């Protein structure tokens with residue numbers, strides 16, 4: 172039996188679940204998953220029973236004598252980076268790592284207009300919808316700048332934000348889905364990065380599992 176269990180919400184909509192799920196998959200560690208139906212009383216009751224916040228994602232690590240529960244997407248990603256340093260979930264370079272952590276935290280705590288107006292709906296195609304809502308344009312512009320700056324300054328050794336796949340890519344993965352759904356205008360460099368993420372094996376695996384869910 173795998174040591175790790177990740178509790179997530181329905182993949183079509185649970186953007187917070189997608190992030191640590193991608194990071195966990197990237198470690199190569201075997202894991203079980205529990206998928207709770209999004210925004211249903213049954214799903215909520217199970218989430219409340221399993222974790223302290225009643226929210227997903229939640230990671231349960233049974234490697235030790237007592238199970239360790241880690242909640243909140245970014246904390247789970249940090250825990251995985253610490254558990255599997257060889258997976259390179261943060262960039263090795265100190266400055267790159269500081270930037271990766273900053274933009275990951277920025278995503279975790281910010282971009283509220285975008286998250287409210289452009290909900291993640293994995294396979295929807297709604298070009299232009301919500302893009303005129305207050306604050307959305309500024310959020311898109313900031314995301315474009317992040318993608319361009321990281322790819323230009325740190326992404327020379329590979330196609331991801333910091334060359335190889337890191338937690339920063341996982342944190343922005345739901346935004347990639349939203350860009351595909353709502354089609355805001357992006358710069359060429361950002362657009363290339365979006366294409367990289369849409370072809371990422373982890374991103375594809377999440378989508379394949381989502382197709383089987385509903």
Ligand SMILES: N[C@@H](CCC(=O)N[C@@H](CS)C(=O)NCC(=O)O)C(=O)O
Nearest residue numbers: 180185186187226227228243244245
């Ligand atoms: N800050 C949390 C947010 C978690 C969150 O809001 N999860 C949503 C699913 S994407 C949830 O559990 N919603 C159910 C509810 O609000 O009752 C994180 O980063 O994990």
